[in-house]
Amino acid sequence: MSLLQLQNVSVALGETRVLDDINLHVVEGEFVSILGPSGAGKSTIFRLLTAALPLQSGQITCAGEPLCARNGSFAFMPQRDALMPWRRIIDNLTLGLEVQGVTRKAARAQVLPLLADFGLEGFEQHYPAQLSGGMRQRAALLRTVVQGRPVQLLDEPFGALDALTRTQMQTWFEARWQTARWTSVLVTHDVREAVALSDRIYVLSRRPARVIAEITVPIPRPRLGRPPCAAAHAIEARLLETLLHQTGETP
Amino acid sequence: MQRPVPRRPGRGLARGIPAVLSVASAFLIWEVYVRLSGISPLMLPAPSRVVHQIVLNRALLWDNMVPTMKATFAGFALSLTVAFSLSVVLDFMPRVRRALFPIFVVSQTLPLVAIAPLVVLWFGFDLTPKVLLVALVTFFPMLVALVDGYAATDPEIEDLMRAMGASRGQVFCSARLPSAMPYFFAGLRISITYAVVAAIFAEYVGARAGLGIVILNAKNSFRPDLVLAAVVISSLLTLVLFAATALVQRIVLRWRDVEGHR
Numbered sequence: 402m403s404l405l406q407l408q409n410v411s412v413a414l415g416e417t418r419v420l421d422d423i424n425l426h427v428v429e430g431e432f433v434s435i436l437g438p439s440g441a442g443k444s445t446i447f448r449l450l451t452a453a454l455p456l457q458s459g460q461i462t463c464a465g466e467p468l469c470a471r472n473g474s475f476a477f478m479p480q481r482d483a484l485m486p487w488r489r490i491i492d493n494l495t496l497g498l499e500v501q502g503v504t505r506k507a508a509r510a511q512v513l514p515l516l517a518d519f520g521l522e523g524f525e526q527h528y529p530a531q532l533s534g535g536m537r538q539r540a541a542l543l544r545t546v547v548q549g550r551p552v553q554l555l556d557e558p559f560g561a562l563d564a565l566t567r568t569q570m571q572t573w574f575e576a577r578w579q580t581a582r583w584t585s586v587l588v589t590h591d592v593r594e595a596v597a598l599s600d601r602i603y604v605l606s607r608r609p610a611r612v613i614a615e616i617t618v619p620i621p622r623p624r625l626g627r628p629p630c631a632a633a634h635a636i637e638a639r640l641l642e643t644l645l646h647q648t649g650e651t652p
Numbered sequence: 653m654q655r656p657v658p659r660r661p662g663r664g665l666a667r668g669i670p671a672v673l674s675v676a677s678a679f680l681i682w683e684v685y686v687r688l689s690g691i692s693p694l695m696l697p698a699p700s701r702v703v704h705q706i707v708l709n710r711a712l713l714w715d716n717m718v719p720t721m722k723a724t725f726a727g728f729a730l731s732l733t734v735a736f737s738l739s740v741v742l743d744f745m746p747r748v749r750r751a752l753f754p755i756f757v758v759s760q761t762l763p764l765v766a767i768a769p770l771v772v773l774w775f776g777f778d779l780t781p782k783v784l785l786v787a788l789v790t791f792f793p794m795l796v797a798l799v800d801g802y803a804a805t806d807p808e809i810e811d812l813m814r815a816m817g818a819s820r821g822q823v824f825c826s827a828r829l830p831s832a833m834p835y836f837f838a839g840l841r842i843s844i845t846y847a848v849v850a851a852i853f854a855e856y857v858g859a860r861a862g863l864g865i866v867i868l869n870a871k872n873s874f875r876p877d878l879v880l881a882a883v884v885i886s887s888l889l890t891l892v893l894f895a896a897t898a899l900v901q902r903i904v905l906r907w908r909d910v911e912g913h914r
């Protein structure tokens with residue numbers, strides 16, 4: 402059974418129709434990407450899931466139950482890292498647990514053993530401004546992971562990084578994901594990234610966004626850190642084709 | 653990649669040098685002018701004479717500085733409490749904010765010259781009217797700063813917290829309040845410079861003691877040197893308060909001092 406399901410979801414913001422009859426689902430342990438052009442409405446889908454935006458029409462169910470604002474199903478990583486500049490890294494990392502009512506001490510105890518894995522060891526007392534872009538992104542990711550929610554929503558987690566750091570982070574992330582197997586939804590407009598990380602990819606059209614393709618990626622992992630195989634190339638080409646030859650409003 | 657480094661002590665002092673130089677040269681020009689022009693000390697006393705008066709009248713000045721300080725501190729404490737409590741109420745109730753904000757703006761348009769005698773008339777010659785006047789003058793910059801500061805919170809941080817399941821109160825304490833702190837300190841610095849002046853003005857209008865009374869009496873007995881002596885004391889008082897807020901700000905906003913900000 403799917404852990405997360407969107408049925409006939411449409412959203413209009415003011416006069417702008419942003420989402421048009423979106424249908425998608427995510428199975429437990431699955432890595433699903435939502436790929437779409439810039440400004441399509443990808444982040445809007447996450448805003449619906451995190452209840453930052455009310456559901457206007459359609460249905461969202463989580464583990465079979467209708468989504469309500471505070472059911473604690475999702476850990477959300479926003480498009481920019483949204484680290485609090487006034488909190489040290491360790492206190493940024495424990496934010497989600499603190500909100501859940503975990504004491505500061507217990508929250509730290511939970512986070513500290515994970516620092517090394519996320520390449521943040523020795524930086525827990527630093528402020529976000531003292532970290533490099535890649536480290537901030539890893540911190541934001543760790544802050545998401547430690548919340549222990551069933552589904553992770555990652556909004557372009559590597560979008561703000563330079564090409565080299567991005568590749569390193571993707572490789573690192575793939576390894577992390579392979580051991581942890583979080584149920585993840587990734588929003589991206591990077592075709593390579595989607596193919597490298599996903600089990601399944603939904604392609605959105607330009608605004609108003611519809612699902613114009615659903616593509617399964619049957620390539621064995623790890624896919625990164627080795628020469629890309631022909632199958633990956635084929636899928637990338639097909640995705641690009643779909644994205645380039647779509648109809649819809651021009652942005 | 654550096655640890656948060658405390659600022660080197662020498663640098664802060666070195667940065668003060670231009671200020672000290674400019675103030676010193678202003679006084680020097682003043683002194684030289686008074687000596688060369690031979691102007692009567694009843695018109696314009698030289699800085700050296702003012703300093704001499706401070707030394708001569710130190711007991712008087714000290715005794716009258718204490719009530720002024722009391723009024724300033726009490727008024728400021730009141731204003732801080734009111735500004736903060738109000739800002740929280742206004743932040744949680746936007747409708748109330750829209751209803752009340754014009755009143756606060758109007759409160760700032762009241763000329764102190766007109767309102768001070770009335771407040772003294774209503775509350776007598778004791779501490780109360782001074783405290784109220786200091787509070788009236790200082791609460792607005794802090795209130796505005798806090799309200800603006802809350803509004804300047806990064807919406808993405810708020811969305812994130814709500815996605816974590818945070819309540820309105822949690823969002824306020826962990827996101828909105830810390831975001832407002834830089835703004836708050838900007839308002840606090842403005843307020844603190846008004847505080848002593850407001851206290852002295854309230855005394856001037858009616859009091860038993862205080863720097864305002866010293867100034868009033870000295871003026872009435874044609875002693876500009878003593879007026880200026882009291883002015884120097886009041887300026888020093890403001891400077892000390894200003895430095896104290898700067899110190900608190902340095903501690904509270906330590907995160908802004910680290911590498912990468914600035």
Ligand SMILES: Nc1ncnc2c1ncn2[C@@H]1O[C@H](COP(=O)(O)OP(=O)(O)OP(=O)(O)O)[C@@H](O)[C@H]1O
Pocket residue numbers: 414415416417419437438439440441442443444445446480590608
């Ligand atoms: N409050 C609003 N009113 C009207 N239109 C809006 C509003 N907020 C967003 N939009 C529009 O909705 C569209 C989708 O926004 P969204 O942030 O979901 O895009 P996105 O796919 O995440 O884009 P990007 O790749 O740039 O992050 C955008 O074209 C934007 O112009």
Ligand SMILES: [Mg+2]
Pocket residue numbers: 443444445480556
């Ligand atoms: Mg987006």
